[in-house]
Amino acid sequence: MARLTRPQFQQLGIIGCGLIGGSFALAMKRAGLVKRVVGYSKSPSTTELAKKMGVIDVAAESALLAVSGSDIVLIAVPVAATEATLRAIRHLVAPGVLFMDVGSTKADVALAAQRVLGDLAANFVPVHPIAGKEHSGVQHADALLFQGKQVVLTPLPDNDHALVQRAAATWAALGCKVLRMTPENHDAAYAAVSHLPHLLAFAYMQGIMRQPSGREYMELAGSGFRDFTRIAGSDPAIWRDILLANREEVLHQAQRFRMSLDRLEGLLQTQDAPALEALLKPISATRNTWTPVFTNVDDGEPSSKF
Amino acid sequence: MARLTRPQFQQLGIIGCGLIGGSFALAMKRAGLVKRVVGYSKSPSTTELAKKMGVIDVAAESALLAVSGSDIVLIAVPVAATEATLRAIRHLVAPGVLFMDVGSTKADVALAAQRVLGDLAANFVPVHPIAGKEHSGVQHADALLFQGKQVVLTPLPDNDHALVQRAAATWAALGCKVLRMTPENHDAAYAAVSHLPHLLAFAYMQGIMRQPSGREYMELAGSGFRDFTRIAGSDPAIWRDILLANREEVLHQAQRFRMSLDRLEGLLQTQDAPALEALLKPISATRNTWTPVFTNVDDGEPSSKF
Numbered sequence: 211m212a213r214l215t216r217p218q219f220q221q222l223g224i225i226g227c228g229l230i231g232g233s234f235a236l237a238m239k240r241a242g243l244v245k246r247v248v249g250y251s252k253s254p255s256t257t258e259l260a261k262k263m264g265v266i267d268v269a270a271e272s273a274l275l276a277v278s279g280s281d282i283v284l285i286a287v288p289v290a291a292t293e294a295t296l297r298a299i300r301h302l303v304a305p306g307v308l309f310m311d312v313g314s315t316k317a318d319v320a321l322a323a324q325r326v327l328g329d330l331a332a333n334f335v336p337v338h339p340i341a342g343k344e345h346s347g348v349q350h351a352d353a354l355l356f357q358g359k360q361v362v363l364t365p366l367p368d369n370d371h372a373l374v375q376r377a378a379a380t381w382a383a384l385g386c387k388v389l390r391m392t393p394e395n396h397d398a399a400y401a402a403v404s405h406l407p408h409l410l411a412f413a414y415m416q417g418i419m420r421q422p423s424g425r426e427y428m429e430l431a432g433s434g435f436r437d438f439t440r441i442a443g444s445d446p447a448i449w450r451d452i453l454l455a456n457r458e459e460v461l462h463q464a465q466r467f468r469m470s471l472d473r474l475e476g477l478l479q480t481q482d483a484p485a486l487e488a489l490l491k492p493i494s495a496t497r498n499t500w501t502p503v504f505t506n507v508d509d510g511e512p513s514s515k516f
Numbered sequence: 517m518a519r520l521t522r523p524q525f526q527q528l529g530i531i532g533c534g535l536i537g538g539s540f541a542l543a544m545k546r547a548g549l550v551k552r553v554v555g556y557s558k559s560p561s562t563t564e565l566a567k568k569m570g571v572i573d574v575a576a577e578s579a580l581l582a583v584s585g586s587d588i589v590l591i592a593v594p595v596a597a598t599e600a601t602l603r604a605i606r607h608l609v610a611p612g613v614l615f616m617d618v619g620s621t622k623a624d625v626a627l628a629a630q631r632v633l634g635d636l637a638a639n640f641v642p643v644h645p646i647a648g649k650e651h652s653g654v655q656h657a658d659a660l661l662f663q664g665k666q667v668v669l670t671p672l673p674d675n676d677h678a679l680v681q682r683a684a685a686t687w688a689a690l691g692c693k694v695l696r697m698t699p700e701n702h703d704a705a706y707a708a709v710s711h712l713p714h715l716l717a718f719a720y721m722q723g724i725m726r727q728p729s730g731r732e733y734m735e736l737a738g739s740g741f742r743d744f745t746r747i748a749g750s751d752p753a754i755w756r757d758i759l760l761a762n763r764e765e766v767l768h769q770a771q772r773f774r775m776s777l778d779r780l781e782g783l784l785q786t787q788d789a790p791a792l793e794a795l796l797k798p799i800s801a802t803r804n805t806w807t808p809v810f811t812n813v814d815d816g817e818p819s820s821k822f
Contacts, residue, residue, distance in 0.1 A: 290789075340736075340738050360736070360738075362736075389736075398729070398733075399729070399732070399733045399736050400736070402724055402727070402729075402730070402733045403724070403733050403734060403736055403737035403738075403740075403741045404737070404738070404740055404741065406720070406723075407720065407740055407741060407744040407745075408740065409777070409780055409781075410716060410720060410744075410777070411744060412776075412780060412795075412796060412799050413773060413776040413777040413779075413780050414712070414713065414716060414773055414776070415799045415802060415803055416776040416779075416780075416795070416799050417712075417769070417772040417773040417775065417776040418708055418709070418772075419798070419799065419802055420772070420776070421708070421772060423704070423705070423708075424708070426705070427704075427705045427708045427709050428709060428806055429808075430646075430666070430668075430695075430705050430706070430709055431709035431710070431806075431808065432646050432666075432709075432710070432808065434709075434710055434713055434714065434746075434747045435709045435710065435713060436808070437743040437744070437746050437747070438713040438716075438717060438743070438744055438746075438747060439713075439803050439806075440740075440743050440744075440803075441740045441743070441744060442799055442800065442803040443800050443803035443804040444800060445800065446793050446796035446797045446799075446800050447793060449796055450789055450792045450793040450796060451789075453784055453792065454784065454787055454789055454792065457784040457785070457787065460784060461781060461784055461785065463723070464777070464781055466723040466724075466726070466727060467719060467720055467723040469723065470718075470719040470720070470722040470723040470726070471715070471716070471719040471770070473719075473722075474715055474718060474719050474722075475715075475767060475770055478759055478760065478763040478766060478767055479763070479767065481760055481763070483596075483756055483757075483760055486756045486759065486760065487752050487753055487756040489718075489722070490718060490752035490755060490756060491752045492725070493718050493721045493722050493725065493748055493752075494748065494749050494750060494751065494752050496721060496725055497721055497745050497746075497748040497749035498749040500734055500737075500745075502735075502737065502738065502742065
């Protein structure tokens, strides 16, 4: 990190003043990396609230106006709205300006950028900060949201190398551990460690809810249930988009999961106690020695408890 | 609870001086419910340690000797060892003495008790305290382990009513919320809210571990993965026994889960965004409004964080 030059920006344009966009604005100000923040949200009341809270300095009336005059732009809209946002601003995408998104899937964003921006996609660096909170909205924006978290950069083949370095330096200056991988590797990895667990937790909760005694059963549940299902409480619209955007990798991971579940169920059916214990031992051992490399969070939990 | 007479015992016999047996001994002493504790463990060094720690007052050289002279006996051995334990002590099972176990499955224990004890099963009240810790062993025994936790009594049809009341009063005096249900209802409920989540967490972890990039993926994982997989770190021998003992209910719950997973995967395949969101909404809402009725724990986590 030490070799990254500390970047300095004149104006940050935020498109989507929610939890992530708002927190990025506050963090950039706190770190003294930017002089002025211009923000736009689809809902005018959100933009207004962001201004009132001091998250942004100037409220823009359109996405394009938030880009105008900015030398760094963060697109912090739901994954499904990224392409439309890029269309709305493409006339002001110019060399030297760093454009980034924050979506949880990256191959779709990379494709959309190349489709919409063409050669100008060189200025767009796809980013996935592994940070969040249980509650969305600018009212939960937090200047320290990204501190100590992982952030994944998935540069495009056409990206200007200096701009990618600038993006990396920016997140590093906010206290992040910056990783780089291809959009495809990113989506494969997060399908495995984040998107599939969400799918399974949703499916599990529905399986319980749909049975006649489901509600009574849930009243008996303890901390295992609590932790296993926490991510089933995630935002339905956000997860609709993530699961659909990354559906191929998620379905691939689901197939792998089904093979393991088949095997476990088979051992219960045949009552093969030694084989079952032999199967569970390395699983338990692996989980008990797993520790996150960084104090990262996946989807919005304070990272204090491991 | 107020109407339960506070019970008083002369001698508690503990068979299996582990975390649960040891904690029960300490809790009974702390609450002043018993005068003397006699303990037996399969491993003499465990019995010795329990005595050295003051968890038990007298070390017994056999299960039968731990029963001899006791007016309350707790069988705190792994589920799979319950029947053999009952066989070892059946000659000293006598009316007026309260026998209880602490296993996580109850229909198998109820059957074993009826098979081994016959008419004397009237004295045996199957119990499942919903309490534990990540680490087993008498060295982790804790007089407050059961305080504020749920405990489920699954009385047998032949149980002496007064003895069941005495069992309930004992756990209530240790600060537990006492529930009663049939062994079958208990196993159905815990298959749904505890055993199936364990099976799914084990299967999920194995699915990740078995793929070539699995280890690298896990290094990218955050708090969603951490919480979803926590129970995959559970003890392999204990969970081998629980999953096998309750396999019919667990497999039944797994079928229900698979139906929900099929539906979710189908919506990803057809890319039906509105139906997917409509499906996720009540799941998320249900999880976010779920709160445990009591400060119970499932499998060994401090109950402070919800």
